[in-house]
Amino acid sequence: MDRLFVLKLAYRNLLLHKMRTILTLIGIVIGISAVVFLVSFSTGIQRLVTSQISGANAYLLIDVGTGDSQVVKLNNALVAKVKEIAGIKQIETVADFGGKAKNSDKSTDIAVFAVSSGTYLDWAGKKIQYGQNLPANQAGSPAALINSSYATFLNNKKPESLIGQKETIDVILPKELSPTGTDQTFAGKEFTIVGIVKDDASPSLYSNTANFTYTGADVFSQLEVMINDRTQADTIRKEIEAYGLKTDYTGDTVGQIQQFFKVFELVLGSFGLIALIVALLGMFNTLTISLLERIKEVALMQIFGMSKRDVRNLFLTEAVFLGLFGGIIGIAWGMTLGKIANTILNYFAVRAGSEAVSIFYYAPWFIIAVLAAALFIGFVTGLYPSNRASRVSPLDVLRYE
Amino acid sequence: MAEQEIKHKHDTIIEARNVFKDFFVGKHTINALADVSLEVRAQDFIVVFGPSGCGKSTLLNVLLGLDQPTAGEVIIRDTKIYDLSDDARAKFRVKKIGMVYQMSNWIKSLNMVENVAFPLIVAGTKESHAIKVAHRTLEEIGIDDLSKQPPTQLSGGEQQRAGVARALVTNPHIIIADEPTGNLDSTCSDEIMSLFFSLNKVKKKTIILVTHNQSYWDIGTERIEMKDGRIIKDTAHGLAGS
Numbered sequence: 001m002d003r004l005f006v007l008k009l010a011y012r013n014l015l016l017h018k019m020r021t022i023l024t025l026i027g028i029v030i031g032i033s034a035v036v037f038l039v040s041f042s043t044g045i046q047r048l049v050t051s052q053i054s055g056a057n058a059y060l061l062i063d064v065g066t067g068d069s070q071v072v073k074l075n076n077a078l079v080a081k082v083k084e085i086a087g088i089k090q091i092e093t094v095a096d097f098g099g100k101a102k103n104s105d106k107s108t109d110i111a112v113f114a115v116s117s118g119t120y121l122d123w124a125g126k127k128i129q130y131g132q133n134l135p136a137n138q139a140g141s142p143a144a145l146i147n148s149s150y151a152t153f154l155n156n157k158k159p160e161s162l163i164g165q166k167e168t169i170d171v172i173l174p175k176e177l178s179p180t181g182t183d184q185t186f187a188g189k190e191f192t193i194v195g196i197v198k199d200d201a202s203p204s205l206y207s208n209t210a211n212f213t214y215t216g217a218d219v220f221s222q223l224e225v226m227i228n229d230r231t232q233a234d235t236i237r238k239e240i241e242a243y244g245l246k247t248d249y250t251g252d253t254v255g256q257i258q259q260f261f262k263v264f265e266l267v268l269g270s271f272g273l274i275a276l277i278v279a280l281l282g283m284f285n286t287l288t289i290s291l292l293e294r295i296k297e298v299a300l301m302q303i304f305g306m307s308k309r310d311v312r313n314l315f316l317t318e319a320v321f322l323g324l325f326g327g328i329i330g331i332a333w334g335m336t337l338g339k340i341a342n343t344i345l346n347y348f349a350v351r352a353g354s355e356a357v358s359i360f361y362y363a364p365w366f367i368i369a370v371l372a373a374a375l376f377i378g379f380v381t382g383l384y385p386s387n388r389a390s391r392v393s394p395l396d397v398l399r400y401e
Numbered sequence: 402m403a404e405q406e407i408k409h410k411h412d413t414i415i416e417a418r419n420v421f422k423d424f425f426v427g428k429h430t431i432n433a434l435a436d437v438s439l440e441v442r443a444q445d446f447i448v449v450f451g452p453s454g455c456g457k458s459t460l461l462n463v464l465l466g467l468d469q470p471t472a473g474e475v476i477i478r479d480t481k482i483y484d485l486s487d488d489a490r491a492k493f494r495v496k497k498i499g500m501v502y503q504m505s506n507w508i509k510s511l512n513m514v515e516n517v518a519f520p521l522i523v524a525g526t527k528e529s530h531a532i533k534v535a536h537r538t539l540e541e542i543g544i545d546d547l548s549k550q551p552p553t554q555l556s557g558g559e560q561q562r563a564g565v566a567r568a569l570v571t572n573p574h575i576i577i578a579d580e581p582t583g584n585l586d587s588t589c590s591d592e593i594m595s596l597f598f599s600l601n602k603v604k605k606k607t608i609i610l611v612t613h614n615q616s617y618w619d620i621g622t623e624r625i626e627m628k629d630g631r632i633i634k635d636t637a638h639g640l641a642g643s
Contacts (some may be wrong), residue, residue: 005528012510300506303467304567305495305523307488395467398458398502 001310010317017290018316022288030376031276032330036362038268039338044338044361046261050254057123059230059251060089062237063142064223067246074220079241085239087232088225092120096221097212098172099205107235110150110203112171114212119143121197121206123224131163131195134208141166142211144191150203151196162193169205177217186214199354280377287319287385298389299397308390315386316379323378327371334364412456414574414607415441415464416616421475422459422630434470435630443574446601446608446621454565456630457611461579464546464609466490477575495520499568499606503580505560507552514548514585524571531570538566558589565596569606575598578610582617594620 014021050058064082066072083091097112115121118133126147134143145168151159168368169191173184191207227236230251237247291298298311306314338360346356422434434456436465441447447459452591464469466482474592475482482490494500495527499520509514518535522528539545542562547555553564561581568576582590600606601621610621618624626634 001523002526002528005522008528009508009510016510075428294509296506297508300508301502301519302491303465303494304520305491307491310523380511395462398462398467 001306002235004214006314006317007308010314010321013290013294013318014321014378020286020290024283024322025329026390027279027282028276028322028326028374029279029330029333031236031272031279032327032370033334033337034275035269035272036331036334036370037341037360038241038272039265039366040334040338040360040362041341042261042265042268043363043366044359046258046264047361048357048359049261050257051125055225058178058254059233060226061123061226061248061250062225062227062233062240062241063248064225065246065248066222066244069244069246072244074223074245075218079220079223080247081243082223082225082240082245085236087227087229087236089228089266090119090226092224092226092270093209094174094222095177095209095212095217095218095219097173097177097215097217100170101150101153101167101203101205102169106153108153109254110169110205112169113117113204113206114209114217115206116209123226126197126199129196129198130160133195134206135194141190141192142207143194143197144205144207146193146206147196147197147199147201147204149200150205152302153203155223159196162196165193167191167205171212171215173215173217177215177221179216179218184215189214194355200253216233220337267353276377280381283319283322283326283378284381284384287315287322287382288388290318291315291385291389296397297318298392299394302392302394303398311392312386312390316382319382319386320375320378323374323376323381324371326378327374330374331367331370338362405503412443413440414438414443414478415609416459416474416476417464418476419468420460420463420475421454422468423471432617432630434463437473437630437632437637439625439632441575441609442505443607444601446597446625447610447623447625448618448621449609449611449625449627450613450615450618451633454492455471455627455628459578459630461491461555461577461609461611462626465470465500465577466494470632496571497575499571499576501561501564501568501576501578503583505552505564509553512549513552513555513563514545516552517548517563517570520562520567521570530578535570536573539563540572542566542569551641555587557585558592561585561589561593562596563598565593567585569600569604573606574608578608580611580613582614584614589618590614 006336024207066074079091079093082088084251093116095114097114099110099112101108101110115134117136121133129148134145146162146167148159151162155162167190168188171186171189173186175183178184191205200367224235227233233249237249301311302308342358342360345359350356403642408620417439420434420437421432424431424433439549449460451457459468463470466475469483480493482493485493508519514532514535517539518528518531518563521531521534521602526534536545536548537546542565543567544559544562547559555563564581581597582593587595597608597610598620601608608621612618623632624636625632
């Protein structure tokens with residue numbers, strides 16, 4: 001039998017009782033959209049939290065510091081020893097200074113970071129919003145990156161106009177980094193702003209370590225160590241800690257967060273699943289009633305030569321169509337609800353001074369899996385009615401007439 | 402005393418040999434057909450009649466391949482139809498036999514021309530070609546202007562005409578009709594019976610038709626009277642049996 005005709009007949013049968021089909025679809029749409037909404041919410045929150053904590057290199061970066069030790073000094077000699085540990089690809093250093101910035105009659109405290117290169121910012125996941133990263137070589141006024149908080153302080157309306165401008169700040173060397181053991185202020189230090197990073201934490205400025213030699217600082221606050229292979233993280237950490245240093249591995253935190261969110265996803269997904277099971281039962285009911293109403297038609301089709309297999313395929317096709325349409329509309333509706341919820345949330349977030357974020361994430365594999373599940377649900381729901389239809393005896397129907 | 406004559410002809414296309422059909426209801430056995438033998442030749446128009454419960458419809462169902470006899474054989478165009486599987490027999494039936502029932506049942510999601518084309522589509526023809534053939538058939542019957550209507554919205558006579566068109570769409574040699582005028586008024590009934598007459602005389606179709614209506618008993622080439630599951634009179638060419 002013409003397969004396209006079976007598809008057409010299945011589609012027409014669904015259209016014959018529009019209200020019944022629509023109500024059945026609504027049930028499936030509610031179930032599917034609930035699963036999509038809740039799971040994508042969980043995934044979105046997870047991504048948001050993870051990205052706030054770490055950049056793309058979370059599993060390859062180790063933070064190294066001195067912790068509370070007053071004895072261990074993170075100086076060039078120690079850095080050189082750490083560099084020799086097998087499995088380490090690259091090390092970036094950072095020294096945390098303080099600072100004061102002025103804008104007309106306003107002043108603010110700023111964090112000043114002396115970094116070994118712009119690579120430190122890349123590893124830290126800082127996104128350049130305007131301009132460019134720190135140059136490797138420079139001439140003239142030292143180049144600096146500022147964050148969006150600092151940029152807003154300097155020019156609330158058009159921060160991008162700050163690129164290329166010179167900015168004078170006071171640099172404060174904290175006693176922990178000072179060779180004299182006391183805080184020291186270096187006033188009127190000029191920088192040229194070459195870029196602005198997206199970061200709404202307290203106002204910050206980043207510049208190459210070479211631009212702070214006047215401070216006499218000979219120790220670093222922290223190292224960022226990139227390793228070649230995440231499986232070596234524990235070994236390398238132990239070797240670093242053997243020098244009296246403290247290490248932090250974001251990979252541990254990210255792993256714990258992901259464990260938590262796996263459970264969170266399961267719980268939310270289960271709620272959605274409950275709605276889907278209810279919809280499934282409704283669909284089963286609809287298909288069974290549809291069969292009982294069409295017993296004569298089924299008998300007629302068999303009398304006119306339709307094989308039992310074609311009868312079964314017809315009813316299965318109707319069930320799969322319901323699953324398919326319900327799946328597509330349910331996914332679209334779940335994503336729409338997510339967009340609406342995200343928009344509302346961001347409206348209030350921005351009004352409160354925070355930046356807009358996306359708390360829903362629709363992983364492509366997840367959407368495909370949901371669609372496949374919807375098709376599968378349609379198929380499974382249709383098994384009983386379709387088998388029952390194929391067992392209709394045309395003769396029993398004729399005799400009853 | 403019941404008698405039956407069996408005529409052996411060279412152009413026999415349907416043959417029932419010593420067919421028995423029993424139904425079992427609890428402890429009781431109902432002999433719906435008892436030793437029925439029948440030969441149908443090409444272009445015969447056989448009218449079957451008898452009181453209610455005499456086995457007419459059972460005989461038709463057995464000849465159609467819908468109801469396996471308890472004993473005996475049915476041979477249609479040299480094929481022992483009950484040696485075929487259910488699906489093969491269904492395919493055989495739709496290609497060789499056109500069926501018309503008292504109540505025309507329709508596939509409600511299809512319009513009239515699609516319903517008429519249905520047996521052809523089931524037989525393996527592409528839908529577009531089957532629809533063309535269905536239109537031609539409806540034109541011959543004289544109701545092609547109603548082809549886009551849902552069949553259930555047509556009058557009884559129009560539905561029965563459409564039922565005849567559906568029976569003809571696969572161009573079968575044989576048409577089997579069970580009380581095709583049972584639900585129609587006399588005018589419509591006469592029109593339908595004229596149609597069958599024309600199909601036999603002009604289109605050379607072989608027809609087996611069951612009817613209660615005595616006024617149609619002599620319309621065919623042969624008349625078979627049944628009683629209590631047996632053929633009690635079987636006349637050929639208008640000659641009465643004894």
